[in-house]
Amino acid sequence: MKVISPAGEHIDLLAVNVGPSHPATHGTLRLFAALDGETIVAGQCEMGYLHRGFEKMIEQGTYSQVLPYTDRLNYCSAMMNNIGFCKAVEKMFAVTVPERCVTLRIILLELSRIIDHMVCTCANLVDLGALTNFWYFFNVREAVYKLWEKLCGQRLTNTVTRIGGMYRDAYPTFGEDVLAVCQRIEQAVGEVRGLIEKNRIFVDRTKDVGIVSGEDAISFGWTGPCLRASGIDRDLRKDEPYYGYETYDFDTVIGTSGDTYDRIMCRMIEMGESLRIVRQAVARLKAGPVNAADARVSLPSRERVYHDMEALINSFKLVYEGVRPPAGECYDALEAANGELGFLITSDGGTNPYRIKVRPPCFTQFAAFSDMIEGELLADAVAALGSINIIAGELDR
Amino acid sequence: MSVLTRPDGAATAAVRAHAIKPGLPVADLEKLLIERFAVVRDPLNPWDLAVLVPAARLREVLTFLRDEPALRFAMLLDVSGIDYLSFPGHTGPRYAVTYLMKSLEFRHRLAVKVQVDENAAAVPSVHDLFGSANWAERETWDQYGIDFTGHPNLKRLLNHHEFIGHPLRKDYPCQKRQKLSVSDPMVDQLTARLEAKGFTVVDMGDVHQGDPIAASPGAKA
Amino acid sequence: MTFKQIPAGVSTEVSLGDAFVTTRVDAVVNWARRNSLWPFPFGTACCGIEFMGVVSSVFDISRFGAELVRFSPRQADLLIIAGTITYKQAPVLRRIYEQMCEPKWVISAGACATSGGFYDCYCTVPGMDEIIPVDIYIAGCPPRPESFLEAIVQLQKKIDGESLAEQKAIGA
Numbered sequence: 075m076k077v078i079s080p081a082g083e084h085i086d087l088l089a090v091n092v093g094p095s096h097p098a099t100h101g102t103l104r105l106f107a108a109l110d111g112e113t114i115v116a117g118q119c120e121m122g123y124l125h126r127g128f129e130k131m132i133e134q135g136t137y138s139q140v141l142p143y144t145d146r147l148n149y150c151s152a153m154m155n156n157i158g159f160c161k162a163v164e165k166m167f168a169v170t171v172p173e174r175c176v177t178l179r180i181i182l183l184e185l186s187r188i189i190d191h192m193v194c195t196c197a198n199l200v201d202l203g204a205l206t207n208f209w210y211f212f213n214v215r216e217a218v219y220k221l222w223e224k225l226c227g228q229r230l231t232n233t234v235t236r237i238g239g240m241y242r243d244a245y246p247t248f249g250e251d252v253l254a255v256c257q258r259i260e261q262a263v264g265e266v267r268g269l270i271e272k273n274r275i276f277v278d279r280t281k282d283v284g285i286v287s288g289e290d291a292i293s294f295g296w297t298g299p300c301l302r303a304s305g306i307d308r309d310l311r312k313d314e315p316y317y318g319y320e321t322y323d324f325d326t327v328i329g330t331s332g333d334t335y336d337r338i339m340c341r342m343i344e345m346g347e348s349l350r351i352v353r354q355a356v357a358r359l360k361a362g363p364v365n366a367a368d369a370r371v372s373l374p375s376r377e378r379v380y381h382d383m384e385a386l387i388n389s390f391k392l393v394y395e396g397v398r399p400p401a402g403e404c405y406d407a408l409e410a411a412n413g414e415l416g417f418l419i420t421s422d423g424g425t426n427p428y429r430i431k432v433r434p435p436c437f438t439q440f441a442a443f444s445d446m447i448e449g450e451l452l453a454d455a456v457a458a459l460g461s462i463n464i465i466a467g468e469l470d471r
Numbered sequence: 472m473s474v475l476t477r478p479d480g481a482a483t484a485a486v487r488a489h490a491i492k493p494g495l496p497v498a499d500l501e502k503l504l505i506e507r508f509a510v511v512r513d514p515l516n517p518w519d520l521a522v523l524v525p526a527a528r529l530r531e532v533l534t535f536l537r538d539e540p541a542l543r544f545a546m547l548l549d550v551s552g553i554d555y556l557s558f559p560g561h562t563g564p565r566y567a568v569t570y571l572m573k574s575l576e577f578r579h580r581l582a583v584k585v586q587v588d589e590n591a592a593a594v595p596s597v598h599d600l601f602g603s604a605n606w607a608e609r610e611t612w613d614q615y616g617i618d619f620t621g622h623p624n625l626k627r628l629l630n631h632h633e634f635i636g637h638p639l640r641k642d643y644p645c646q647k648r649q650k651l652s653v654s655d656p657m658v659d660q661l662t663a664r665l666e667a668k669g670f671t672v673v674d675m676g677d678v679h680q681g682d683p684i685a686a687s688p689g690a691k692a
Numbered sequence: 693m694t695f696k697q698i699p700a701g702v703s704t705e706v707s708l709g710d711a712f713v714t715t716r717v718d719a720v721v722n723w724a725r726r727n728s729l730w731p732f733p734f735g736t737a738c739c740g741i742e743f744m745g746v747v748s749s750v751f752d753i754s755r756f757g758a759e760l761v762r763f764s765p766r767q768a769d770l771l772i773i774a775g776t777i778t779y780k781q782a783p784v785l786r787r788i789y790e791q792m793c794e795p796k797w798v799i800s801a802g803a804c805a806t807s808g809g810f811y812d813c814y815c816t817v818p819g820m821d822e823i824i825p826v827d828i829y830i831a832g833c834p835p836r837p838e839s840f841l842e843a844i845v846q847l848q849k850k851i852d853g854e855s856l857a858e859q860k861a862i863g864a
Binding site for chain 2: 306
Binding site: 094095096097100101102122123124125126127130131142143145146149150193208209212213215216219229230231466467 | 778
């Protein structure tokens with residue numbers, strides 16, 4: 075297309091549409107860019123290709139029926155969404171889950187964080203042409219899937235928590251299996267790090283690419299590893315600890331330049347830190363109940379239901395109607411793999427949620443993408459896009 | 472060299488986060504806002520601090536929250552609309568827009584809520600105060616139809632460009648589907664971005680939008 | 693999918709002489725096609741992640757000759773739709789399908805692609821056979837990798853039953 079530049083020259087720009095069906099855009103993102111040679115002069119990105127109406131669908135069913143929809147938000151780390159939602163509803167009830175449930179949730183959260191970082195990193199590396207890491211990380215993901223399957227029957231979209239506790243307790247040898255998987259994760263992370271960390275091609279393609287300063291990251295509402303890669307050391311697990319994170323020994327990982335290299339490496343090292351937490355959590359796993367003994371959220375035991383009228387009615391109402399959080403609006407968040415995943419839940423005191431607004435961490439990341447890539451090469455834009463870990467299920471809801 | 476590639480080759484080149492400062496207790500924060508802006512606490516939120524602010528004072532309040540040294544609400548996490556049409560016992564304006572604020576220096580969190588009347592559904596845009604407001608406001612307009620005056624690009628974000636109506640409103644039927652015939656060419660948006668940078672588009676050239684989609688003859692009717 | 697009979701004057705059977713030769717040609721052509729399906733992974737959502745698992749070395753789709761994923765429709769012959777199709781995405785999907793050359797097949801992977809899944813709302817297409825014709829449907833949310841592989845095997849059986857005498861054509 076013909077344009078007149080700010081300096082007054084008549085130049086020819088090429089308008090190129092990248093996506094939404096494109097390997098680099100993960101099938102659901104679109105970038106319409108004006109190129110001067112290979113450099114992006116201006117670009118406008120578009121989303122919504124996977125808008126599935128989460129926020130409308132959840133109004134149609136009960137709170138328990140929201141859980142499968144939460145799995146499909148960030149489907150690479152489905153359990154984090156389950157736990158985030160349950161945590162928000164439990165806050166509304168002011169119900170505390172038992173210690174065993176807390177420890178299990180921490181193990182599941184951190185393992186989910188690890189596998190999410192694995193998908194992000196290996197997909198990003200495939201976009202750069204480094205295909206080997208995809209196999210290494212996906213093999214480990216399969217090991218974690220086997221663990222999830224043994225735990226709850228599903229590989230990817232688990233729906234493993236319930237409001238007030240868990241779907242079911244972990245099987246007796248769960249701790250040992252988790253430690254075995256941790257071994258494999260550590261090995262794979264070491265292998266991939268060895269392949270990329272000082273690799274000339276990888277460093278050249280990611281260093282100083284897609285730089286986002288700390289101030290810009292804050293202004294755009296970035297959270298999670300992308301914010302930390304820009305040098306801002308904020309992590310909900312340290313700032314506003316929940317589930318006893320303050321008692322675990324781990325570090326947060328901070329980058330210095332906010333470029334693609336830092337974002338990818340932050341995730342790589344964060345996986346190591348998550349492993350530390352998992353191992354400590356497995357050591358703390360003690361026997362006990364996994365569901366809160368609270369009649370508002372948990373089913374009473376079968377023995378009581380058969381002998382006690384109140385328990386029978388409680389069970390009936392919980393099965394048919396589900397939980398009824400007190401009326402009002404409540405926001406709660408946790409540190410998901412991408413950043414702060416929050417749920418702003420409005421309850422009208424009834425069985426169906428009145429409104430749930432998901433605060434998706436990658437929404438703010440993608441919103442900054444158009445600004446991030448202006449002036450960069452198109453190939454650099456592809457590298458940068460992978461590093462901000464856009465999961466369309468969460469982005470578009 | 473970044474922190475991550477320290478020459479001493481530490482196995483985990485990680486550092487401990489700087490502890491966040493506790494900041495003002497919630498009660499003091501509330502008192503400060505009431506004194507300064509005569510805000511009202513939102514009765515719907517007994518769990519955290521949420522205040523109701525008139526639309527006319529929204530920009531002033533958010534600027535103060537962001538810049539005041541004792542508060543430093545540097546991050547606008549999200550903008551969320553809500554339709555109280557079928558909320559039991561609700562008597563106020565039909566819509567509301569909630570701004571979720573977070574401080575990165577102190578352990579401060581705040582929800583700022585603006586009530587929006589059905590017949591004058593407009594709120595001043597804060598896209599120039601917080602970069603995150605741009606798309607968050609766009610989404611709220613897309614889903615609820617609340618106008619954000621001064622927003623540079625109030626276009627569909629989640630729904631397609633031929634969509635009519637605002638689906639998250641309580642009176643929009645959940646299953647009312649709307650087909651899209653042709654993808655948005657996005658020429659106007661790109662032109663706007665170029666012009667914002669000082670370019671003048673003389674001739675866009677051919678833009679192949681593609682043929683309008685029709686159902687496959689072999690597909691079920 | 694409408695199958696159009698090639699007019700007698702140009703039918704392969706007539707031009708090649710007799711039925712024995714045609715079936716031999718069919719067998720060779722079908723053998724080549726079934727064992728070298730090049731998928732176009734139109735992965736939009738969670739099923740796309742499971743498809744990535746199918747491609748990975750544990751489940752190994754390359755055992756079936758289908759490892760060369762091609763992100764250009766011009767180079768692929770198997771369109772695997774893994775994920776929800778929204779109305780916003782529908783024109784894109786249709787265009788990708790039309791850009792693929794014959795012969796081409798379509799696998800609809802997962803509940804969302806097959807029927808819209810549990811997203812029965814204003815933005816989701818209730819099954820992508822509203823947009824393009826489908827050969828194999830896979831149930832599941834997401835389907836296990838074994839289901840994907842079963843779908844490839846079923847498709848291979850379907851291809852075995854095809855013949856050059858019948859040309860697949862969309863529309864009249």
